[in-house]
Amino acid sequence: MNETLLQVKHLQTNFYTENGVVKAVNDVSFAIREGETVCIVGESGCGKSITALSLMQLIPENGKVEGGEINFSGKNLLDLSKKDIRRLRGNEIGMIFQEPMTSLNPVFTIGEQMIEPIQEHLLLSKKDAYKKAMELITMLGIPNAEKIVNLYPHELSGGMLQRIMIAIALSCNPKLIIADEPTTALDVTIQAQILDLLRDIKKEFNTSMLLITHDLGVVAEMADYVVVMYAGKVVEEGPVLELFKNPQHPYTKGLLKAKPVIGERKDRLYTIAGQVPNLVDLHEACYFADRCEHAMDICRMKQPVLTEIAKGQKAACWLYEDGENR
Amino acid sequence: MSEALLEVQNLKKYYSASKGMFKKFGDSVKAVDGVSFTIEKGEVFGLVGESGSGKSTIGKTILRLHEKTDGDVMFKGKDVFSLSRKELRQLRVQTQLVFQDPFSSLNPRLRVGDAIGEAMVEHGLVSKREVRERVLEVMDKCGLSPFHIDRYPHEFSGGQRQRIVIARAMALNPEFIVMDEPVAALDVSIQAQIINLFSDLQRENGLSYLFISHDLSVVEHLCTKIAIMYLGNIVELAPKEELFDHPLHPYTKALLSAIPIPDPTAKRERIILTGDIPSPINPPSGCKFRTRCPMATDLCAEKAPDYREAGAGHFVACHYV
Amino acid sequence: LDSSSTKDSSASDKKGNTESSSAKSTEVKEYKATNLEALPNKTKARKDTFIAGISAPGGVFLPYFYENGWDGNATDPMFAPLVNLDPTGKPVGILAEKWDVSSDLLTYTFHLRKGLKFSDGSPLTADDVAFTLTLLHDPAYAGEQDISLTAIKGGKEYKEGKVKSIEGIKVVDKETIEITTEEVNAKSLLILGGQVLSKAYYGKDYQFGKLDYLKELYPKPLGAGPYKFVKYVPGQEIRYVANEHYYAGTPKMKNLIFKVIDTSTSLQLFETGELDYAGFSADDDTVEQLKSLGFANLEVGPVNDYGFIYVNNSRPQFKDKAVRQALVYGLDRQKIVDVKFKGYGTVANVPVSKVSWAYNDEGINKYEFNAKKAKELLDQAGWKVGSDGIREKDGKKFVIRYLTRTADDPIIPIAKENYQDIGIKFEPEIMDFNAIVAKLGTKDYDFAAVSTSQILDPSDPVEEFATGNANNAAGYSNPKVDELIKKGLNTLDIEKRKVIYHDLYKELNDDPPVILIHYRQSAKAISGQIEGLHPDNFTGISASLPNISIKK
């Protein structure tokens, strides 16, 4: 059994806004073992990206990690000095951002931006770094690498930019890759190619991966373990097979039902009625209760905790609590 | 028989590729290299293809955000590129575009409510007093909550921004929308909600779409006609059922085989594309796909295949079908 | 914007010293250096160099041709004149041993000293003098010397190209030159006896009507003064070295430097030993400061000019003599002087400087500030106070627009207040010098502040009051004055002229063409280790340059 590489415990990240405190990540815990791929899925706006950014300690200025622990190879990242964190970033933890267009600096060429971490962490010469950058570009299926390195971000298509972001994240062979929707802008053939690539890397270097995606197909292909989030909280988690076969939480069930499947050709897609709560004024209750088909009185009064229901599978739902806990 | 809403004929769009402004190198990027299609009223036209094959470029060019290089675009029988300023302004109400990248297409200094509402007021669709109500309505349809209205774009998650952009386009009640990856950033439940909204609008208001997406399951669900693009050209175009049931072009086949299935236990056979990935700056001779095509022959290198009708309404560009 | 082309005030003040017979120029106060130990190290380190300040030389080092008064100062040490003024303003011979004037006062004969040489060793003869005067008659000559004032016989014809030489200029022998003029003019002597240019050097390529070749020589001066030119560092300094061919012997001080300075920091430059000599406009702050230095010899005395306000006599409201008198009575000139010079200025009532031999204020009305009197005079003149407190006559308000160059002109607040009190509206307006001059020329003004340039001859400042004089910016006309002006120039006898000018001053005092404001003083600071320097009001330091030395 591989060792745990990353252990997140009770992570709490809040944003201070005019309208109040946004509890974007609210007591989130999970772990990633070496060589394991953990997927986070969940409602858009539920705090997936912020969770990832909290790990890198790159949350926007008006936000703050206010509690919890992030243990990475035995060190609590929250205790590290700025310098040590910097050394980890890009080198041991690579991150792929969700919006590639705004995430690349418009005034530097692709090449200039790619060689930076290579030079910084792998200490290669500029020439070698360029060579490596071009290799990466080719590896990610973008033709004409020598020309691409001289282009500016706005001259590439969305998919190309996303692959550039992936290339940057992979460039220093990190131990952990955090990928925030890495393949949304890619066509399926390229996506398949990239997923293969990620898998190869994972196998070869025993790299762990935190994958955030909406595409349940991708989850099914890539994940070893899945964490489902809703409104800043983990509502269910479990090994991928279990979870797809046997979703427990009503939200997870809804998610799986909502996905259009090739060849099905339904008239309407299944949707979960209602809307996500405002993360500013959350009350003591199950946050999903208002949209839940099985909502009970208790759901509106007390928050369920994440408990193990089946082997390795946990859910936070009153449906599965024993009577005495109520 | 439904009328043609949008007619695109042999559209070309080349970007001149240059580094900075001093050194010119290479030729132009042939982002769109002769594309023709027709979208009828009430139709959802899917555009699928390789990343970088020119989908977004088509979307922007037919709405005259870029100047074309060649070809014709007719909207409701009028040439889009020869519209007067006034006519163009009318076109802007009738047509909309949802950008691929939602964040950068939102003005960082504009509150979301204003971003959605301003065009409505500008075009006199609602009065200033009513606008807020109308905005809330649209937001609700697109899965946004009322409390979002006074926030600024950077305070949203990727998916929420996507919904803002969709709401902004919907607010004008257009007849035709270009959707550039509108649902890629959305989680499936919201995605379902939005897609349902799209089909409702299509059904009830006769709204037409050019729907650009990588997610073939969504495309299959929503679109009536689908075009597959490869490197600036449409390689196959057919009604939905026809395309999914009888794909002809080898690229289409590869594409369909690569769709990830949301079932971890599923076994699948993927057509792996190997070979050099060509660049739009100097595409390969003959058939552009030949470098990666499992069935390429010498003929493919010599001659570009004709774009022809292989069945009823089923067009394809390949020598071997 | 220092735009007057007058000579350096700091180097041109007269020392009214004790031997002077004139009883009027006695206000000079001297303070001797008390502590030579305090001399700045820089000064102490200088053994054979004397440094004086100069404001803004332009680099044209040729008398008559420079366009910039400072260049005039720069040429003084290099080019000696035939005749110059002594510290009392009377002519003395320099290169000319003596001169004779014919009894009809029309012919001047200059007798040059024997064996004069230019600084390159070449001889200086009457030919050079003749050449100099001829050059000034050349039609291409564009300098500011107006030789026509002397009315040399045949000069006009020469200028027009009708004759080949000037009839009135006659070289008698190597050392004697005779110049015949056609009009008596008390000022001709100084013009004719000006600085001498070498014919051999400056006249080599001379052709009638073409003077451009001289431009080449502007930066390479050659004269017969006590110092010769070494080097001009543009905008920085002019360096000279003692001229061994100087007629009175090689000057004792080997090196002379005119350093370019700005008046706003000249005090600091003197204080830190960058300058051996500096002149300042005197006020109590400056004098105190200079005294406190301890190492400076200080002379505080009057300056050879005066300040006044032009009044446009051609405007109806100022035509009336009583009104002009009222305007003088109504202005607290003492206050202006006090504010401006803080105890070192006096109110002017005579249109000549106190250092001039012509100065005489006997029987002169002092026009002490008297608002009541001013009001009476105005009332009499028909200017009645209107409802808004402003006087009016024939429906016209009494408003004075006053043109001045600087915003901190003390006349502005004081005149505004004073005139307000007697019912006149005073509107100041600030303008650049050239614009004011242009307005004076077209008589498009009410009041304008001016200061005279250095007064070499008492006639200089008053000539323009003559009716019809083209420079009569005041538009003043008084037949009696016209006559006295003419008379003053028609004799060369100083005693006679004194009387004439006294009469003129009395007349101008009663019927004032302008409002005289101030006489000012200057503080001249000389480093304690310098001996023999006696700056005067007519030649500045140049007269004593041959005599200075460093105290051992």
Added chain:
Amino acid sequence: MDTPNPIVNKQVKTVVKSPSIWKQTFRRLKKNKLAMISLFFLLFMFLLSFIGPYFSPYILDRTNVANMNQPPSAAHWLGTDNYGRDVLTRLMMAGQISLTIGIAAMVLSVMIGSLLGAISGFYRGVVDMVIMRVADILMSIPGLPLLLILAAILSEWKVPAEYRLYIIMIMLSFVGWPGLARLVRGQILSLKEQPFMQATEVLGLSDRRKILHHLIPNTVPLLLVVATLNVAGSILSESALSFLGLGVVPPTPSWGNMMDAANNFMDFRKRPWLWIPPGTAIFLTVVSINLLGDGLRDALDPKMRR
């Protein structure tokens, strides 16, 4: 049992009006202590300048030579100048002029400059060429002769002193716009290429709206800096213009000409009460305008919201 709290805000039918941008900005500004102090200080300066003189026992322009150059005392809190005038009274009167000029010239030049710059950067092409070339010409004509000529014309037309002030303000902004316009244009050029501007095109917004609501607000930080710097510049250049006969006409005081009155070394060394008060007034005004500008900048920056 109390009723459970609704977790989700049900669609509120009664539409809450969103606070206007100005109200919101001011609310945020209020949280910035420095900016508020500055705001109050500026208000204080205005009151002092426009109301203060009425409480002064001294008549503004009355000279009193017997009383000249007095150091601060109980009778003259800030001493007297070399005409014996009360420095405090003059300081307050001067404030009227300096504050007006500083702020009005700033507003005017920022308006002209940003608008022309935006138009030029937005339309490019011929419009851009014309505006920029006019700017080039204006920038290459030396200010000094231009101002001298203006002075000559004003005096020719006998424009009364009190109106000249307005002309100077217009003049200052007229001379000042090309620089600002170029700065703004530069920013607009890159803003214009950003996708959100493409989005406005898709929405069919009018050019007016694109410029005024989308482009210029994004240059606000720059404009605020220029504006605040401009105030200092205008206050000081007013006195420089006085020398050319364009500024306020003495004896009317302005902070700038009060400072200039102390331009010799002796006043500088011996009579600090002549220059410290106007200098400090300018300094504090400029600093508070700037801090206020900073505060506004932050308040208007959506990403700075807390």
Added chain:
Amino acid sequence: MKQYVLQRFLQMIVILFGTSFIIFFLFAMLPGDYIDSNISLTPQRAQELKALYGLDQPVLQRYFTWLGNALHGDFGYSLKHQEKVLSLLNKYVWNSFFVAIFALVLTWSIALVSGVISAIKQYSWFDGFVTFFVFAAMSFPSFFISLLFIKWFGVDLQILPIGGMIDTGSDSTGLAHLLEVGKHMILPVTILTLLSIGSLTRYFRTGMLEVIRQDYIRTARAKGLKERVVIFKHALKNAILPAITLLAFELPGLFSGAIIMEQIFNWPGVGRIQLESVSFRDYPVLMAFTMFLSCLTIIGNFLADVTYAAVDPRIRLK
């Protein structure tokens, strides 16, 4: 690109003609001419002199005479200095240039660093100090600050010369000369730097405040780059865009001389020449100098446009 440059070049020529025309006429409109400024001349003499200098001709004719000569490279003689205008300017302009260029480099480097630090440590004591300092320097007129510095360093401490460019009477050459000039330059350069540093610091600070909150800065951090690199490379290049325009403004400034500073420090620069040319109505100097500055302004603006497009690849020149 070539076409763009050509087009701009043609525009430049047109503008230069326009400017020369405007300036000539403005100048002719100024009350008083060169001769008028000499009050001691008799009217006849003044008339003669005007004829000699050609000042009595109609403006248009004078303009075309001037233009004709200028096109032949002949800018005439200075009336005041009686020297060829070009050689006159050449004598003084470099003195101004050297002070200006040192001040420029100093200003930009200090402003850059302090502006950037102020921005990333917004509202820190450093930011406060910089703000205070910047505005103090801005609130006092330049002559005032100059006098203050002269008093401190020249008179009280006596460590720096009060004015001029060389020690009086010095004939030093080579290195010694450079050192000597350098010493005299310290105060003028400091003053010029102080005067212009304020606004620039502010510009950099705002530019930086805008940029450091962008997503790509986050990316740069995520790559594990040193904070220094993140700020001074990634953020700065974006923040510096408006500064390019500012830098272009500096080009003519390098040669135009600083009138007040030059006067107070007796710096033999061209500022004084320019001032004189205006106040004496020495039109050949003024025209030549203004045309020179116009060229520089236009070139500066052109360079700004080109550099702008080079630094910001999103902008395309048309």
